[in-house]
Amino acid sequence: MPPAVGEGSARSELRPRRGRCGHQVTRAVGPDVAAAAAARSPKRPARGSRRFEAAGRWALLALVTLLSFATRFHRLDEPPHICWDETHFGKMGSYYINRTFFFDVHPPLGKMLIGLAGYLSGYDGTFLFQKPGDKYEHHNYMGMRGFCAFLGSLLVPFAYLIVLELSKSLPAALLTAALLTFDTGCLTLSQYILLDPILMFFIMAAMLSMVKYNSCADRPFSAPWWFWLSLTGINLAGALGVKFVGLFIILQVGWNTISDLWHLLGDLSLSVVTVGKHLTARILCLIVLPLTLYTATYAVHFRVLNKSGPGDGFFSSAFQARLSGNNLHNASIPEHLAYGSVITVKNLRMAIGYLHSHRHLYPEGIGARQQQVTTYLHKDYNNLWIIKKHNTNADPLDPSFPVEFVRHGDIIRLEHKETSRNLHSHYHEAPLTRKHYQVTGYGINGTGDSNDFWRIEVVNRRFGNRIRVLRSRIRLIHLVTGCVLGSSGKVLPKWGWEQLEVTCTPYLKETLNSIWNVEDHINPKLPNISLDVLQPSFPEILLESHMVMIRGNNGLKPKDNEFTSKPWHWPINYQGLRFSGINDTDFRVYLLGNPVVWWLNLLSIALYLLLGSIIAVAVQRGARLPAEVEGLSQVLLQGGGQLLLGWMLHYFPFFLMGRILYFHHYFPAMLFSSMLTGILWDTLLRLCAWSLASSSLARGVYVVGLLSLLLGTAYSFYLFHPLAYGMVGPLAQDPRSPMAGLKWLESWDF
C-alpha cells in the first residue's frame, strides 16, 4: 500500500477532479486556487496523459475499496458463536423469517435487512440466539455477517469520495481512507450482526449524495442533480429507519439545504418562481420522499410480522387483534361486563400493561405488608381478576342467579383470580410515588374490608351505562379515600420483579395513567360477539408503535452504582466493549478504536478549531491572503466546516440523553472526525510546504509528512489488529500475550 500511496499523492496533487459534474468543480474551491495550482504544478501534464490519470484515479478507488473489503471479510466467520448484541439483532432477524411479532426500541429497517440477508443466504430462522457465547453449529450465520460486513466495507470508499469531493485533493482522501481502514473499532463493528454498520452505511451514503449534489449546484434540475438529490432523500429514510440516531444526519442535510436555499434566494438573477421551484424540489426529495419510504418500511414491517409473539403486551388491545395467534385475533367474547366475569384490565397509557398481582408481599418498611399489586406487560394468568358485588360473596356464576350487568357508578370489588385477594388501597404511602396511596391485595378468599370497594366509572359514556369490553375507558375510584387507581409507570426494585408500580392517586387530574380498559373477558353465561370491528387504521398503528418505542427508549435508564459509559470517554478511547470472551482461554474480541487513529482525530479537532478561527479572524480583519492560502482556507472552512458540523451533530446530543449509553454510539461521529482529520492534515502540510521557499524542499516536506501519517496508521493497525480479529492466550498484563505492552490505558480490558 504505502508506495502506491506515495506516488499517487505526489503525482496528482492539487488537480481538480473530473467527475460527472466535474467541469465546474473549480468553482467550489475558487478560481484562484485552480489557477495557482496549475501554475505551481511543476510539470504540466500533456493532454495524452489525462486518460492515463483518470484510469489511475479509478485504480486508486478500486485499491481503497479492495483493501477495505479484504480487511472486513478477513476471518469473518470467527468466532463461530454469538458475540455481544448479535443475540438481539440476530434474534430479531429470525423473528422476521418466522414472521413473529416482537418489540424493539429501534425502527424496523435494519432488522428487516438482516432478516432478508439471512433469508436469502439460506438461514431458516431456527437458531434461538439465546445468549452471547452460544455456538452457531450448523446454522448459517455467514449470510447475515457478510451482509453487515459488506455495508461496513463500503464506508471506506464512501469516506474517500466525500473527502475527495470536498477537498479536491487525492492525498486527503487517501489519508481518510487509511484512517478508517486501519481503525480496529470500525473494523470490529462491521464484522458482526449489528445495526451499526447498516446505520453508518446510510449516514455516509446520505452525506456522499449530499456532497455530490452540492457540486452539481451549477446545473440545477439536470439528471445528475435530481439523481443525487433523491438519493440523499432515500438514504435519509434509510438512516432514520435503522435507528433514531439517523435524525442527526437529517439535521445536517436540513441545515445544508436551508443555507443552500438562502444563497439561491439572495441570487437576484434568479426569479422568485425559480427559487420556488428549487424549494419544491427539495421538499419533494428531502421531505416527502423520505417520509414515504420510512412509512413504507413500517407497512412492510406490519405486513410481515402477522403472528403473535413476545411483543404483543407492549401494544394496545386493538393493535393485538391484528396478530394471528393472539387471543384477541378473530376472537369473540362477551361484550358487556357482568358480575362474575373474569377479566384482564389494561392501562390505556402505552407500554404500562395489565393490572397484575402475585403471591409476593410488599417488603417490610414499604407500606403495609400485604400482597403486591403491579402492572405487567406480558400476558399471564396472574392478570386475571373477577368482578364481584361489593356486599355479597355469593358466586354470581351460579346458574340460579340472573345475569346482572355492571353499570357506570356501581360499587364493585375486584378479586384476584389466582390468590382470591381483593384489590385494596389505604392511607399508606405508595412504594415509589410517596404522595400516592399504596395498592395491595387484601383479604382471604374474597372477604376483606371496606377498603376493597371501588366505584367504577366510564369516561366515554357514549354507549349508555353498561361497560363494554375494549371500548369503554374506565376509572376505578377508591370509595374510602376517594383516590383513583393508576400506574405511575415507575419500575419497582427487585422485590417487585421490576414490574411497574400501581398506586392510588389523590390528584384527580385526567391522565391516561389512571384510565383502563377491559381486554379479556370470560363469562360463560353471556353470548359472544366478534371483535373484527376493532381493526385500527395504519396511521394509528404507526403512531402507537412510535409512542411505544419512545417510551421504551426512555425506560433504558442507567443504575446508580453501576459503571456506565459517559460521552466524554468516547473520543479519548477511554474504554472499549467486550464482544466475546473473558478469560485467557477464550477467543477474545474487544471493540476499541485504534488509539493512534483516535488520538490523531482528537488532536486534529483541536488544531482545526485553532486554525479555523485564526483564518476566520484574519479574513474578518480584511487581511489579504495569497491566492494559494485563500484557496486552502476555503477548503478548510467550507469542506471542513461541514464535517465538523457532522461530528458535532453526531456527538453532542448524547450529552443530553438520559438513557444508558454505550461506546459504539460514538462511531458515526468518529467517521466524520476521521474525514476532518484527512482534510486538516492535507491542508496543514500544504500550508507548511507553501511557506517554505524552495519548491523541491516544499514537496519533500509534504510527501514525507503524508507518508509518515499513512505508515504510522498502518503500523498501529499491525500492532492492534488482534483486538478485532480475535486473540487467544494470556491477557495483556502477561509478557507472553500477543497484546503485551499495548495496554496503554489501564481502563482497557484485554
Added chain:
Amino acid sequence: MLGFLKRPVVVTADINLNVVALTAVGLLSRLWQLAYPRAVVFDEVYYGQYISFYMKRIFFLDGSGPPFGHMLLALGGYLGGFDGNFLWNRIGAEYSSNVPVWSLRLLPALTGALSVPMAYQILLELGFSHCAAMGAALLMLIENALITQSRLMLLESVLIFFNLLAVLSYLKFSNSQKQRPFSLSWWFWLMLTGVACSCAVGVKYVGVFTYLLVLAVASVHAWHLIGDRTLSHVRVLCHLLARAAALLVVPALMYLLFFYVHLILVYRSGPHDQVMSSAFQASLEGGLARITQGQPLEVAYGSQVTLKNVFGKPVPCWLHSHQSTYPMIYENGRGSSHQQQVTCYPFKDVNNWWIVKDPGRHQLVVGSPPRPVRHGDVVQLVHGMTTRFLNTHDVAAPLSPHSQEVSCYVDYNISMPSQNLWRLDIVNRESDADVWKTILSEVRLVHVNTSVALKLSGAHLPDWGFRQLEVVGEKVSRGYHESMVWNVEEHRYGKSQEQKERELELHSPAQMDVSRNLSFMARFLELQWRMLTVKSDGSEHKYSSSPLDWVTLDTSIAYWLHPRTSAQIHLLGNVVIWASASLATVVYALLFLWYLLRRRRSIRDLPEDSWLRWVLAGALCAGGWAVNYLPFFMMEKTLFLYHYLPALTFQILLLPAVLQHISDHLCRYRASGATPPTVPGPGVSQVVTWVWCGRGQRGTRGGRCGCLEAGRDGSWVSVRERGKAAYGPRSAGGVSRVAWCAVEKPESFVSQCEFWKLG
C-alpha cells in the same frame, strides 16, 4: 485658583419624572400591606428553612440553586433581626412574633418594584418612544402574577430584576460604545453587565440562559468590531480583552465569591452533613470535626480505622461486618461460601472498626515509630471485633451475581483457601509514594489474587443481612466508579496486644486535637458538585404544570388560604397581558421572517437603522423569552407556573415594541396624518383586568369578592367544586383553572361570588 468665584456653581440635574413616577407606583404596588398575611405562604416554607440555617450559621445543602438568592433573603432576615427560631413545616402556619415578616419580604418586593422603571429604560435604550416605554412599564406594573410573586419571600422577582439589569446595562454599554468607548460610563455599564449576569446565575441556575443570551449578543457585536477596519489591531484587541474580562472573568469571580461568603456564613455542622465527604464534614464546626479532631494523619500498620464509602448512595455508610454468616443457600437456589458477612452499615457502630495489618508480621499494634502505609502497599484488613480477615473469592455475590462475594474469612478446613491480600490504590494521590491519609485520601482496595475492587453495590440485603447494604468485589477493569472508593473517617493507633483489651479500646471514643482544613476551592468544587447531583424527588405536585400550560395560562397555584375567612392568595396571570404578549411574539416572528426574506431579495421595507433596532429588540426580547422558556421542555424536574415569569417579562417588553413598530411602519401607508393608535388601546383593557383581580394578590379580607373565571372551554364551573378542587383533599372532578376568591365565610362561598367571564 479662585476661578469658581468668577462663575456661578451650576448643578444641572436631569430628572426624568416618568422614571420617578414609575418607581413610586412600583414601590406602592409592591410594598403596600407587605406584611399581610402574617403566615407562611407557599414556597416561603421552603426558602424559610434556609434563612433559619443562615441565621443559625448551620451548614445546609440545597440543590435548587446557588446560594446568592438564599443569602439575599437571609440579608432581609438579618436586617430585621431574625434569630432563625421558627419551625418551617406547614404552608399557612402563622408567623410567631420573632419573625420580621416585613423585612424578610422587603428585598424581593424592592427588586420587583425596580423592575418597573427598568422596563421603561430598556425600551428607551432599544430606541423606542417614551410612549412605548411607558406602556412596557405599565404592563409590568399591573401584571398580577409578577405582583404576587414579588410580594412574597420568593426568588423569581430577584431573578427577573437581575435579568433585566443585565440586559439594560448591556444596552447602555453598547450605546455608549458608539460615542465614547473606554470612558468611565462605558466601563461602568460593561462591568455592571457582568456583575448582573453573575447575580442572575447566582440566584437561580436558570439565570444562566439570560447570561448566555447576553454573551451571544455581545459576541455578535464583537465580531462586527473585528470587521471594523477603521480600528487598529491593538484597539480591537483592547476591546476584546475588556469584554472578555467583564463578561467572562468577572462573572466567574463573582460566582466564586458567592460561595466564599456562603461557606464563611454557614460554618457549623448540621442535618445535611451526611451527604458531604468526610473531609468536608471535618471542616465544619461540630459534628464529625469533634470526633476526628486530632486524629493521627497517616494511617500506619496497626491503625484502627473506619472506612466510609465515598459515593454514599443510596445512603452514606461504613464498611461493616458481624458474626452472622451468609446463608448456605439463597432464596433463588444459588449457594454461598457460608462465611461471615461483610456489609455497609449506615450508622456508627463498633463493628465498623477495622485494623490495618502488615501481611508479613503478626502484631496488630502500631510500632514505634509508626510505619505509614503507602500507595501500592499490600495490606490485610482485620475486623476489630471478630479478628477475621477481609476476604474475597470467586463466588457470586448474594444480590449482584456478576460480582464477587466479599466476606470475612472463616476457615472451615475445606478446599477454599483464604485470599485476604489487598493492594492499596490511592485515587487522589499526588505522587506514587503518597502516604494513606485519614479523611483526605480516597482509596480503592484492589484484591491481589483476582484484581477486583471493594465496591458498594447499592442493593439492600434481605432479612438475613439485616437490610444492610451489599458490598461486593467488582473487576477493576470495568472502569472507575466512585462506589469503589473509600476513605478513612475515624482513626487511631492501636495499642492493645490482647483481643479483650482491644475490644475495650474499640469501644472507647476516639481522642485528639488538631483540625484539618480543606482549601476553599476544594470545598467549593465539592459543594457545587453535590448541589448539581443531589437528587430532588421529582414527584408530582398538586399545582405542578407543564410548560405548554403556561402560555395558555391553563394553570394556577393556590398560594395561601386563610383558615377561617377563606381570604386567599392565588398566583394567576393577567389573561389579557399573557394573550397579547404571546400574540406580539407571533407577530414579531412572522414580520421578522417577512422582512428577512424580502431583504434577501433586496427589497428594503425598513430604513437600515430601524431594521437594526428591530433586530436587536427581537434578539433581546423575543430571544429572552425563548431562552427562558424553551429549555423547560427538556427539564425533568417538577415545574410550576412561576417558572414562566422570567420568560414572560421579556415577552411583555416585546409587546409595546411591536405595537410601536406596527403603528410607525405598517399603518403609515393608510393614515399618514392621523396619530397612530399605540399602546393605550390594549392598555385600557389590561388595566380593567387588573382592577378586577387587583385585590387577589393581597388576599383582601371581607367585602364582596370578584371571582375571575376564565374557563377556556367556555363552560361555567361551579365555585363549590372549584373550591374543593383547590383545597379539599378529596374532591371530585378535576378543574383546570381556579381564580382568586376572597369571602368572609366559607359557607357563603357560592352566594357571594360574582362570575365574570372574559371574552
